[in-house]
Amino acid sequence: MGRLQSIKIDVFTILCFVGAWIFVTLVIFPLQSRFLMFADVASLLFLPHGVRILATWLTGARAIVPLTLAEALAASIIWGWDGLQSQWTILAASVVGGSSAFITFRLFLLAGISCTAKDHGMRLWRVLLLVALGASIINSLGKAIVLGEVFNPMDTTKVIATFIIGDVLGAASCLMLMLFAFRHLQRP
Amino acid sequence: MNSLKALAELSQIVHGMERDLGLTNLSDPDKRVLLSIVRETQEHGTAKTRNVVNICMEQGVSRPTIFRSLKALTNMGHIEQVQHGNYRVLAEN
Numbered sequence: 415m416g417r418l419q420s421i422k423i424d425v426f427t428i429l430c431f432v433g434a435w436i437f438v439t440l441v442i443f444p445l446q447s448r449f450l451m452f453a454d455v456a457s458l459l460f461l462p463h464g465v466r467i468l469a470t471w472l473t474g475a476r477a478i479v480p481l482t483l484a485e486a487l488a489a490s491i492i493w494g495w496d497g498l499q500s501q502w503t504i505l506a507a508s509v510v511g512g513s514s515a516f517i518t519f520r521l522f523l524l525a526g527i528s529c530t531a532k533d534h535g536m537r538l539w540r541v542l543l544l545v546a547l548g549a550s551i552i553n554s555l556g557k558a559i560v561l562g563e564v565f566n567p568m569d570t571t572k573v574i575a576t577f578i579i580g581d582v583l584g585a586a587s588c589l590m591l592m593l594f595a596f597r598h599l600q601r602p
Numbered sequence: 603m604n605s606l607k608a609l610a611e612l613s614q615i616v617h618g619m620e621r622d623l624g625l626t627n628l629s630d631p632d633k634r635v636l637l638s639i640v641r642e643t644q645e646h647g648t649a650k651t652r653n654v655v656n657i658c659m660e661q662g663v664s665r666p667t668i669f670r671s672l673k674a675l676t677n678m679g680h681i682e683q684v685q686h687g688n689y690r691v692l693a694e695n
Contacts, residue, residue: 537618538615539619596612
């Protein structure tokens with residue numbers, strides 16, 4: 415893969431991630447805020463997690479940097495550097511988010527589960543959803559440690575559960591969006 | 603992963619989802635061709651194009667339609683051509 419093409423993919427990854435996060439903030443949060451007390455922290459349909467999984471699946475360790483930058487950028491746009499937490503906390507949380515998918519893919523590989531179409535054929539999307547679940551657990555636990563002081567301790571378990579549900583549903587939705595995009599492109 | 607390989611694998615994810623979620627739109631000739639390939643594969647390991655054509659033509663499917671279906675089924679990831687003139691059904695069909 416050429417250098418220019420790699421840069422294009424990195425930029426595309428950042429745009430998709432930030433765009434998905436802004437969509438979640440402007441559309442999903444207001445919809446769910448009627449039902450959850452901690453709706454401004456955890457989304458029930460976190461589409462950027464799907465971007466994390468697909469970008470890491472496609473480009474491997476290379477995806478960590480653009481995903482980390484994208485998460486820091488999205489957090490700074492939405493929360494502001496002085497808003498929710500200090501700069502270092504946002505950066506640490508972004509590194510957790512940016513590397514969670516890669517760590518999960520490596521753990522799957524160590525467990526003897528490769529995530530290629532060659533090995534799983536038509537079932538690959540199910541394996542990717544499993545990776546999304548694993549990455550979400552790593553990401554949620556990591557974020558809970560890094561952002562621990564943001565949450566009310568009584569709500570931490572609920573927030574982590576919401577993170578995981580939101581991430582997995584978000585990844586599934588992202589795959590569905592990809593499915594409809596492919597169908598649209600293949601339409602004569 | 604190069605671009606073409608990535609696109610092919612993304613396409614396979616999409617086809618897997620379409621199939622598992624019941625979103626495929628197989629036409630009647632596609633189903634007949636697929637079924638004949640499934641039967642041939644079960645009996646002989648692979649399905650010879652000649653046999654598939656004979657079976658489907660007996661059911662009233664025209665020759666050009668059979669070849670269109672073979673191409674469509676291959677693109678949808680239901681079957682693959684293992685060697686010239688031989689097809690096999692991919693896993694989970």
